[in-house]
Amino acid sequence: MTGPLRAKAGELTADEIIGAMREGRRVVVETEMLGAVHEITLRHDGTTFYCDTPTTLHKHATEAEMRTCIEKMGYGRTE
Incomplete structure (x- = not known):
């Protein structure tokens, strides 16, 4: 089983994210909200x-x- 695809916000395109999800992968996006990284x-x-x-x-x-x-x-x- 393939692990999750990890990326920072804005690093991947929406197509790349959705493509990975369609393949059954979770996509973990690191983003900053309210002054903290989540x-x-x-x-x-x-x-x-x-x-x-x-x-x-x-x-x-x-x-x-x-x-x-x-x-x-x-x-x-x-894009």
């Missing part, structure tokens, strides 16, 4: 996309919704 875990269970932050678990029903979240929150860079 890890956000992004994953896909085959049906639902998840964005697990230190404060909440967001669920997205479609790839388009997940892409919007990745771009809006700055987890991935836009």
